[in-house]
Amino acid sequence: YDPVYKNTFQIMKEINILFNYLLKLIPNILNLYPNPELISIYNSLERISSYELISIYREKFHQNVNINGSIFASSSYFLKNKINKTNVQTPFLPKKSNKKYTLVLDLDETLIHFKPNPNNDSSGKIMIRPFLYDFLRSIKKYYELIIFTAATEDYANPIINAIEKEEKFFEYRLYRIHTTIIDNDFVKDLSKLGRDLNRTIIVDNMKQNYKNQPENGITIRPFWGKDVEDTALIDLLDILKKIAENNMNVITGLKYFKEDIISKVSSNI
Secondary structure (H helix, E strand, C coil), X not given: CCCCCCCHHHHHHHHHHHHHHHHHHHHHHHHHCCCHHHHHHHHHHHCCCHHHHHHHHHHHCHHHHHHCCCXXXXXXXXXXXXCCCCCCCCXXXXXXCCCCEEEXXXXXXXXXXXXXXXCCCCCEEEEECCCHHHHHHXXXXXXXXXXXXXXXXXHHHHHHHHHCCCCCCCCEEECHHHCEEECCEEECCHHHCCCCHHHEEEEECCHHHHCCCHHHEEECCCCCCCCCXXXXXXXXXXXXXXXXXXXXXXXXXXXXXXXXXXXXXXXXX
16 A cells, blocks of 8 residues: 555555455355464454554554544654644634534544555645535534644645635634644643533544543544545534524533434445
């Protein structure tokens, strides 16, 4: 696999699937050929978790992933090359919104998919998720909209500017510099926003990105740029509107709509 030409997360997912198939296949071979060396190898492989396998991939390809602007590669490379956070102050958001609710939105594979050029430069194609503008125009009536991406500001801003070319949607933008690194993941800690957590929801295609406040999050199925019939944002809009219109505590509301979220918004993960 070459991470320049294929989405990193999809590669890791496929490697994990192949690895699990291999683990299922080996016992059948051992039944026919009970070789001690093969048994020893199998026992070693069985102890490797999916997380460790993904960590190995991240570490090996971190440079390619970083060049592509991907937010999935949180390897020790980034821990050794930390961004200077001396100017980052909390709370991140300077003033209270005039809206009751705050909606924190991830960028890559949530709202858009960025397809880099094969020559590995910084240019590429921005693929907009279906119904994005309908979603943003409708939901901003109820929620203060915040973009929070684990990508760098240099990568994210041109994409956000392209989304907002005709109309401003997002009141604030937060980047990798605002994340907290926990277990090699870029975690978006909602407690640092300066907003009421009972009125704050985060939408991200990776659950580990909001591991500090899992009860405030919705995991949306990843958008890879090809599914023109994707309806996740419209399905999400309906749920978010109901929470706001009924003046619900978001944690209670997300539990109430859990089945709808799993079946409509988070399916196919």
